[in-house]
Amino acid sequence: MSEQPIISIKNLHKSFGKNKVLRGINLTVNKGEDLVILGRSGSGKSVTIECLVGLLEADKGKIEVFGIDVTKLNYKELNKIRLRIGFMFQNGALYDSMSVRENLAFTLKHHTKHLSEDEVEKQINEALENVGLKEAIDKMPTELSGGMIKRIGLARTLIIKPEIILYDEPTAGLDTITAKEISELILSVQNKYKTTALIITHDITCAKMTGNRIMILKDGLIHAEGTFNELKNSIDDWVRSFFEYE
Amino acid sequence: MIAFIKKQLTQAGKFSRFIGRFFRELFVPPFQFNEFIRQCYTIGYKSLPLVGITGFIMGLVLTIQSRPTMTKFGAESWLPGMVSLSLIREIAPVITALICAGKIASGIGAELGSMKVTSQLNAMEVSAINPYKYLVVTRVLASTLMVPLLVILADLVGIYGGYIGYNVHSSIGLLRYFSEVIENLDFLDIIPATIKTFFFGFFIGVIGCYKGFNASGGTASVGRAANSAVVTASLSIFVVDMLAVQITDLFY
Known part of the structure; x- marks a missing residue:
């Protein structure tokens, strides 16, 4: 894993009517890194990656992928970037x-x-x-x-x-054993293809198995960031509550 | 009330932009030729039996129902001409288009609606495949070209149905029947009636696609999209028909 940022999101805002989903997200994913974004339902995890591939238009902020601000691209230019990104849908x-x-x-x-x-x-x-x-x-x-x-x-x-794979809730709706198999599969794919991964999940086991680094989203903002063990032993009760049932 | 008007105007604006995008995408490569042919097969070929049977029944019933009145006025011999004129100018195009609205618009609306709610459209989008070009342009184009062909089929089969209907109570040879039909037909009966069927086909396709593309809110919305596609497409057929008749009337 290098220190070269391949995804960089700065001050990302997204609202649906009066509902402010993202309130200024900042994150960086380095080349070869597997970043997990944890968060409760409705915290804006999926919206973040949908903005990243241009499925949703950001209200404000900068999204750089491969050093290119995707919010400023036209459809044709965006498609060229999309070809370098894989997106695994929840369903x-x-x-x-x-x-x-x-x-x-x-x-x-x-x-x-x-x-x-x-x-x-x-x-x-x-x-x-x-x-x-x-x-x-x-x-x-x-x-x-x-x-x-x-x-x-x-x-x-x-x-x-693809050079980057975005996983949207890869283990959602699966039984524990199948979910673990999918997490192992993600890990083996990451190891084999050396791609960068951004994994959106609320499955702690999946986060533990697949992520080098974890970010926790709360109310449209990054609330905490660290390795699995750092977050598990966080002094923040709310962050620790995520890991109670691990 | 104001909110309702605002909503309707917003819908009209969105629909106009949807149509505008169709014409923009239509002339920009790449062309999805294989998908277009597949849609022609689905929309055109697979509708042949339904349109054929309906066309036959239309001609048969129209002849049998008109006979008593025509006989009363001593104009039984005018039946072939009257039936063929009615069929070609109005009945076959409108009834066939309504059948297509039920079959094609609902099918497209349900298919695209289902793709929308199960993220298949998004999957295409993130794979750098333009779903509008692949799904909408091909379907609208196929519908625009296939509906006129289906109407022509309905015309022909309907006229043949009229021949069978005529022979229920009288006797006339096929050749004589058709020569009487052709004698009573003018190019001006056929051309405007055929032109309007392209518009019927276009609106059937575009409304089905629009409703499917804008489905939202889970599987229930798929049913709503299909239903709404049929209702709106049927209504649009009557509106287009009314306008076409007015325009034709101005020139001829």
């Missing part, structure tokens, strides 16, 4: 009219028109192998379990070979 967000193969091929074919069918197939197989679901290649999303959907979602993210 997997697989295209339900397409099979697993088609889900993976869709993005790949769209951006790499020069690839032969054999090459596409090879990359699909490789991505599925990385998430341990090669046998699911011809299945439809409706035939997959929650854990499998998350894995395929991750495979679809990996296939474009």
